[in-house]
Amino acid sequence: xxxxxxxxxxxxxxxxxxxxxxxxxxxxxxxxxxxxxxxxxxxxxxxxxxxxxxxxxxxxxxxxxxxxxxxxxxxxxxxxxxxxxxxxxxxxxxxxxxxxxxxxxxxxxxxxxxxxxxxxxxxxxxxxxxxxxxxxxxxxxxxxxxxxxxxxxxxxxxxxxxxxxxxxxxxxxxxxxxxxxxxxxxxxxxxxxxxxxxxxxxxxxxxxxxxxxxxxxxxxxxxxxxx
Ligand code: CDP
Ligand code: CDP
Numbered sequence: 001x002x003x004x005x006x007x008x009x010x011x012x013x014x015x016x017x018x019x020x021x022x023x024x025x026x027x028x029x030x031x032x033x034x035x036x037x038x039x040x041x042x043x044x045x046x047x048x049x050x051x052x053x054x055x056x057x058x059x060x061x062x063x064x065x066x067x068x069x070x071x072x073x074x075x076x077x078x079x080x081x082x083x084x085x086x087x088x089x090x091x092x093x094x095x096x097x098x099x100x101x102x103x104x105x106x107x108x109x110x111x112x113x114x115x116x117x118x119x120x121x122x123x124x125x126x127x128x129x130x131x132x133x134x135x136x137x138x139x140x141x142x143x144x145x146x147x148x149x150x151x152x153x154x155x156x157x158x159x160x161x162x163x164x165x166x167x168x169x170x171x172x173x174x175x176x177x178x179x180x181x182x183x184x185x186x187x188x189x190x191x192x193x194x195x196x197x198x199x200x201x202x203x204x205x206x207x208x209x210x211x212x213x214x215x216x217x218x219x220x221x222x223x224x225x226x227x
Contacts, residue, residue, distance in 0.1 A: 005030070005123040005222055006138075008131035009214070011145035012180045012191065014152030016202055016210055017127040020145065022075065023207075024214050025125035033069065033118050034076055035128035035135070036098075038111055040089035041067050041080040043098040059106025067114065092167070095175060099182040102129075108188055129183050132194035141221045142197040143214055151203050152176060 007030065009021045018034055025032035042062055051057045068079040077086045088094070101107055108130075115135045119126060126135065132142035147155075153173035160167045183191040193199060198217050202210050 004120070005140050006119055006136045007125040007141040007143070007214075007218060008136050008139040008194075008197075009125065009127040009143045009145055010129055010132050010191065010194070010197070011143075012152065012183075013176045014156045015145040015147050016155070016207065017145050019207060020210050020214055021125045021127040023211050024218070027211075027215065028123070028125070028218065030123040030125050031071070031118075031121065032076065033115065033124055033126040034078075035111070035115055035126060035131065037069065037076065037078045037089060038067050038114070039102040039107075040094050040098050041065075041078050041085050042107065042111075043094050043101040044085050044089050045080050046101055047093065047097055053100050055104045055106060058101055058104045062104075062107040062110050065110070069118075090163075090165075092165075092175070095179070099179045099186075103182065103186040103188070105188040112189075129191040130189035132197050133192060134189040137194075141218050142194045143217060144193040144197040144199045145210070146199065146201055147203045147205075149173060149177060149180075 007021075007024065009017050011017050018036065021034070022032045024030075042065055045065065046058060046061055049061065051061055066081050070077045070079065077084060078089060079085065112135050115126065118124070119136055128135065132139060132144070150173070153169060153176055156176065157167060157169045157172050160172070180191070200210065200213050205213075
């Protein structure tokens with residue numbers, strides 16, 4: 001039997017992680033796991049329950065959370081406690097709140113455990129902030145995707161405009177910078193490049209070009225058939 005393989009993709013907000021990870025997983029026939037969606041679902045639930053930022057309360061919430069990622073032809077659908085929150089977790093309100101929730105050590109522990117259990121189910125592409133450093137330190141392939149802050153803000157801006165969500169570019173850039181800052185400076189498993197990660201700066205690169213670069217890295221590291 002073949003060993004399970006894992007591709008870990010980390011990086012700051014708007015770098016293209018989830019779009020690229022989803023497509024790479026599809027082409028490799030691996031399972032795609034969006035860990036950011038799990039923290040977003042928790043943040044959505046915390047807002048709804050009016051829990052605030054109290055670590056003990058957030059920890060209890062995370063430990064009891066029933067989160068499910070359901071793969072469909074149109075992408076992953078995200079559920080928490082029986083609510084389909086796939087669209088709701090992309091709201092500006094959740095984006096502004098999520099880093100505070102994700103900074104709590106007691107919130108991260110059950111999420112990391114769940115993510116590790118998911119990765120044990122098959123070959124996976126998993127994206128987030130601490131996949132290469134914490135969740136899957138033994139991953140065969142680690143990628144750190146990044147791009148200039150201006151380009152990342154612009155990408156997210158175009159995406160939200162296309163979905164009819166009213167946003168302002170400057171405000172969006174500020175939100176992304178604040179989130180990157182919070183994610184990089186938190187005590188528990190901050191966003192950082194793993195020592196053995198391959199860095200891809202995607203500034204000025206189109207999606208297909210990035211996907212090809214990631215697949216080339218996978219081929220180089222695991223010599224994957226069909227990759
Ligand atoms: O897609 P975007 O880059 O906007 O963010 P995301 O991947 O959906 O993640 C949302 C937030 O969840 C991040 O800003 C982090 O605060 C947190 N997160 C985390 O702490 N660890 C992960 N492995 C994934 C996300
Ligand atoms: O998951 P993360 O926050 O890192 O980024 P994303 O949500 O996958 O990508 C943000 C937006 O940038 C999406 O609309 C992608 O289609 C777009 N994108 C792009 O235009 N060019 C790239 N090279 C990568 C992503």
